[in-house]
Amino acid sequence: MSNYHESVECRTGDPLAGSRFPATTSDQRATVRAVVQIEGRVQGVGFRPFLYQLAGQHGLRGTVRNCATGVDLQIEGPRQAVESFLADIPRRRPPAAAVTAIRHRWAEPAGYPAFVIGQSDPEGHRSALIAPDLAVCDDCLQELFDPSDRRYRYPFINCTNCGPRFSIIADVPYDRAATTMSRFAMCAACRAEYEDPADRRFHAEPNACSACGPQVWLVEGPGNGPTPPPTTPLSAAGKAAGNALPHQGAGWATPGREEGIDAAAAWLQRGGIVAVKGLGGFHLACDAANAQAVETLRQRKHREEKPFALMVPDLETARQFCHLEAGAAQLLSSRQRPITLLPRRHDAPVADAVAPGNPWLGLLLPYTPLHYLLFISPTGQQRFRALVMTSGNLSDEPIAIDNREACQRLASVADAFLLHDREILVRTDDSVVLYEAENQKTALPEKAPIPSPSCSMIRRSRGYVPTPIFLQRDVGNVLAVGGHLKNTIAVARGKSVFLSQHIGDLHDLAARTSLAQSVQHLCQILGVRPQLVAHDLHPDYPSTRFATQMEGCQTVAVQHHHAHVAACMAEHGLDGPVIGIALDGSGYGTDGTVWGGEILIADYGQFQRVAHLRELPLPGNEQAIRQPWRMALCYLDATFGDDLWDLPIPFVRQLDRPVAELLLRAARGRIHSPLTSSCGRLFDAVAALLGIRHTVHHEGQAALELELAMEAEDPGHGSFPDRGDLIAVADDPPHHAQASPDTSPGPVCRSFTLDATPLIRALVDDIQARRPLARISRRFHQALVQSLAVAASRVADQTGLNQVVLSGGCFQNRYLVKELTAAIQQRGLFVFRHRLVPPSDGGLALGQILVAAAGAAAGAGDRPGLLTNCPARGGKSVPGKEDAAI
């Protein structure tokens, strides 16, 4: 397993450090009592049974209970035994546990007769770490397929080492009563396990069996038909779930339990689409080998081209689809079970429509018992090689989590619904990570606290949330509400930042409701009442509105790219100032223009915009983001002016001339064409110019295809010399407001502009010379990398700074991140990139926390990077004075 998933353990200190021994206990055999507090992820992971057994092994007595900070332990016996017991705790902790602090003091022996597990204490500071949802463990799998086991093929089998956690927890301390399992009363057999400290299910809060626990059942209906009525399982009709009604509609078959799973599998085998309720939400499933089923799913879901994820039953099968290195196999089978993007085998047995034209596939292994039961029939047969498991939604709205809601929303998509009555409290999408081959590992300087793993985050959600990101500094209680697309929020408590699950795109009603709920839920389970709320500078982000309408909080607006850079700094524990390269699609700038290709000098409190891509109009606003051909037109206009119409290249010939001329008139006249320095738009423009894509269906599509174009065959093997000068560097005029010394966090640097028009000219030459697409794409990438490296070292030379931070959605581009890292390192600088959180807006909230906290800590007026107002659009803003009042 790549170690960064468990970064929690990195901070485990010596449990005995700093303890004070009373003079009277120098006799190693004398009976002593230690009063111990253990903090970290120690609830819901089998920690108390572990202590019970450990105490037994050491022959000690005492008591333990869950409290809001973790566990309280009293341990009594010979001093030597107590000491070795304490030393064993972090060493031998259960697999899913993480210990962040052990504190103890000595006290007079209390005369405990045995070791007992006490009642939970709900009071006190809530610093216990809640576990993320965990994939079913090997022990439980063994039992699941053991015909003699009482939970043979029971789809909700779990134990203290695995099963649902974050998605079902309403409050801390983590007890069954505070979860959605509270309405299932345990049968005698389950209760016996639950109360037996020697059992693997001792205080396994979601513990259940087929006699007393949640049930699964199937609701069938014709696709595109009427809304199927939600029903309860036949076997559990008496205990109707809050989200399922006991009525049964005419014509709807409702097989329960095992029959339900088999009937669902039969639907899938027939090419049907089944909505499957999972751990953190619904999936839409179909047989990945059935081309017609996959096509139908695409049509019904209104998802034209975005790749689908595939669930495969085991690593062996995964190898039939993708090239799997040892690191990738580890990642796939980790407890987090993320969707892992892997290089696809050319002979992968999968329908074309799964990931059209994409040389990568997103694989994941089953992570709930239910998934395994879908794959493995009662006779032990493997039913599918792979299932498409895509999010249970239409288009890009949030995934369904509730039975009734799913049956309504997905009625036009699914032929059948595999439901269960364990309620999902928190919507948690599958996480997505990008595997990077072992030899592509980036060497980090020794100072970096977190060793380099072999993957980067695309979407951090199920399995990772709510594991905190640890900071070097205490930031107090802060809430950050994130960006607009792929929103996540974050709550800071002291030195920990808890990023939320993926909330989604905030133009959607369900996502916006989910934003409010997530803020409430995360603050609740963390016991945080935020004093400070950070939001983006964009006045029309719904997250901005949400923040400014919160009561009793101070709000802080954080510039988008400053937040990106701060997020990456925080991950690596950097204090800055650093050179931050923030490349993405768009973010609201302090001057009211749209930023996105930025080099900043930044610390947490403030930043200087030292360089950016040349500003061009974004013709037709968001429409230009959906239609990359518009940016290509603007780049051609900036490069060739009116001569562009005579360029003998396919792009120009294919233009609808009257429309294009009208658009150009709007662009030149700045009519609904705000200026942008976006790097994402440069990728768009080049992709359109090369004929790769004129319109996009999902975010970053053109840029991704431009990157993938490099991987195509290039018969000529020709390459261009690395030329950094294809993107011209021009100093800004000396009076340029952005170089104002009093807004700079560190050494002042003359600001400059990166102009890509020479590169566009070179690319047009290449197109005219009919050079292979792969080579032209590579040339573009090389030129971008070289010029950014040149720019970074220019800033470094002027300022003496040597740490370069890479952030923003463009750094999901594998080539860019790898080559730019190398190119900058070659110039003797240290490079830091995202590891724990996505480089895209999914990680934005982390940076917002740090910037807001730094501004609040700095107090009045002298930290001008902190913006507390939205400047007038179009006017230059020199932020500063307004902070004095806060």
Next chain:
Amino acid sequence: MFEWLVSTTWQDALFIPAAALPAGKAAILPPSKDRLAQNDPTWVLAPPAMRSKEIQLGHGSGGRLTAELMQRVFLPAYSNPLLAILNDQAVFSLDGGRLAFTTDTFVVKPLFFPGGDIGKLAVNGTVNDLAMGGARPRYLSASFVLEEGLPIDELKRVVASMAEAAGQAEVEIVTGDTKVVERGHGDGIYINTAGVGVVEHACCLSANQAQAGDTIIVSGPLGDHGMAVMARREGLEFDAPIESDTQPLHDLVATMLAAVDGLRCLRDPTRGGLATTLNEIAESSGVGMVLDERAIPVRPAVAGLCELLGLDPFYVPCEGRLVAIVRASDTDAVLEAMRAHPRGEQAIAIGQVVADHPSTVVMKTCVGGTRIVDVLSGEQLPRIC
């Protein structure tokens, strides 16, 4: 008490009296400034958009900034129950009769555009504001701010157009005023009109009357006026020009009032378009709204230019359309009456008032999503990446 309004240093403008904020909408902070800290806990930090000391163009967009200007500047100063409803007109009783009273100022570039001119706009705008209160418009005033150098012929054209429009709208222009400003201090002509009308029925049409279950109706295609003016001003015309929809709606309203008694609210979606108008009604009535994207009528030429410019037609102003909130049981009757009238032939139901998500307007999109129709601060700026 409202010192911040006239304060010259803008740090002072950061703080406003708590009473000037809408209920539950602001963060209360201990003011750190000495003057404010003197035992006056009611001063609060103004929301970000209010902290600028200067008027921005966005304050005139009809969007969020305009609303904030109303809430923080005008309402506290002119505090009275008639104004507080924030309808397009005030309806009150005077000597036994119910009257409607309104005023509007017209600033448009260019002065002449396909389908109309600033004069026609100035009459129809005020006539429609009266009509939306259920009144029969009677008398108008007309005040002109003229720029030095304006050709008198242009003024004559505008005045003639106003006279014609007044005839169509069955009103008389009975008083007026003229001022001239220096060259460069105006765009040729600015016109202010005020109007008085008579309310001859017992209906109470107001933005706070919408109820869950009601139907939302528009009288015709949206966005024609805004796009006609923009296309002419920016030289973005091709094919046949888009014509402004400016027209008087008083007789259409009279027809609707005669047909049913379940009208709750009428609005003409001018500045900020349909989206902003519906948000105002939703907020005022404390209800939610669900629109059906496919049902909302937009002419192909308007949709095409909007697509080109990346504008959402639901935010583009109309000058001759109305939005009606109607009791559900009266939907068919009112639609029938509207469609029988030449100015409402293309009337159509576009959505429903709901009890869910109060103050929020959502749209069922063509792909089955539920998109929120926001009020924007001012000009649209990209939010996607």
